[in-house]
Amino acid sequence: MKGIITEIERFSLRDGPGIRTTVFLKGCNMACKWCHNPETLQIRPQLMVYPEKCLGCGACVSACPSGARGIENGALCYDRALCTGCGACAESCFTGALVISGREMTVKEVMDEILQDRAYYENSGGGVTLSGGELTTQLEFARALLEAIKAEGISTALETNMHAPWHIYESLLPLVDLVMFDIKIFSAAAHKKWTGVGNDRILKNAKKVAESGKDFLVRTPVIPGVNDTEEEIGNIAEFVGGLGGAQYYELLLFNPLGESKYQALEANNSFKGSRPSSADFAEKLRQAAEKRSGLPVRVG
Ligand code: SF4
Ligand code: SF4
Structure with missing residues (x-):
């Protein structure tokens, strides 16, 4: 079985606990206008x-x-x-x-890269994270890869947008140690405007993950002019606090590094020139989130 991979990032410290290898699968079922990995949106090589x-x-x-x-x-x-x-x-x-984004790889080929760093996972409490794009757009490949990683006794995590039917996540949970997901916007209408889809399913799935007892982490990308108000971040934070079981909540400041990728793809970039919130403003948002969620809040 083959999947289409945009990147395999080794020694990542951002995508879960410890030292990790993050496998980025191509293809997404949402279309966030600020996406900083626009090369992952379409499932085909570009x-x-x-x-x-x-x-x-x-x-x-x-x-x-x-x-x-x-x-x-x-x-x-x-x-x-x-x-x-x-x-x-x-x-x-x-x-x-000229660079092609999107490489067809077998599970074995991906595993050969993953296994090179086994000692680092073991020594740091790390493992492997499947990310994207949205990994569920290549569901059978993602499942086969998770099975292979688990068979090696390596810890697994997902980074998902939570916008797939619940039964898909439910079927993957036994293969996963940590689920990381975004709640990007709390207002349903604004969510639809900026991501192309409503957030009803995402919020319902979030509750189900929390009820499953699986470790999870919720993050919100702070996007200038979209959700960067104390009220909007506070509303999301209150929902996250209400899920129960989260150890902390994380705000991720806007990442402008996608700009060159939009140019390389000749794609429209709605957030060209946008920059992350200032440190002072990010701290205000962090405090608002902490107050409304009752959780420790990190800014990344
Ligand atoms: S993109 Fe430019 S440098 Fe690369 S092969 Fe074509 S002409 Fe040569
Ligand atoms: S321009 Fe497109 S079709 Fe032509 S060689 Fe490059 S990737 Fe293939």
Whole structure:
């Protein structure tokens, strides 16, 4: 069985306890306008183009079997509509100007990378996190991978948007030690406006995870002009506190690093130029969240 992976990040300290390997699966069932990993939204491989690295050698033009890369009036051109994401051009480009996002990998190939760091997981209380995108868009691959990781006795965590039917999460829970999920916006209408979907299912699933007794962690990305008010963060925090069983709640400041990825994908970036909240304002939000949730609140 093969999955489509955008990245396998080793030695991650952000995606759960201890030292971890995080496997990013491509494909998502939401479309958050501020997504800082826009290359994970579509499930198919995509070409990312960095023209500033191009030397103009033309090797990619000869390599492309689809006529998507060409030369017009002496200048390189690229027609994304003709591109199949085959990756032939990226293989021929030695400057890094062309990069394919999305690699087909078998469970065994992913496991070979994961197992290289087994000693680090054991010594640090870490493990492996499946992230995305949304991992449930490649459900059978995710399940097979979790089974393989568990069979090696390695701890597992999910980073999920919680927007899949509950029975899917329920079926994965026996294979998982920690569930990390976002509650991004509390207002249903605003959630639909900014992510493309309502939040009713997400909130219901959150309650069910809490009731299951599985360890979980809730996080909220703080997005300028979307949810960065004491009232909105407070409303989410109150809901998280009411779930029962959370050890803490985490606010994640806006990450502007996705900007270059939007350019490389020639995709519209609604948050171009946006920057994270100031430290003072983040502290105000943290205090509001602490007051409303009754939980310790971290800012990351
Ligand atoms: S192969 Fe790379 S460096 Fe050469 S023309 Fe194509 S994009 Fe530019
Ligand atoms: S990914 Fe394949 S189809 Fe797309 S431009 Fe490169 S060689 Fe052509």
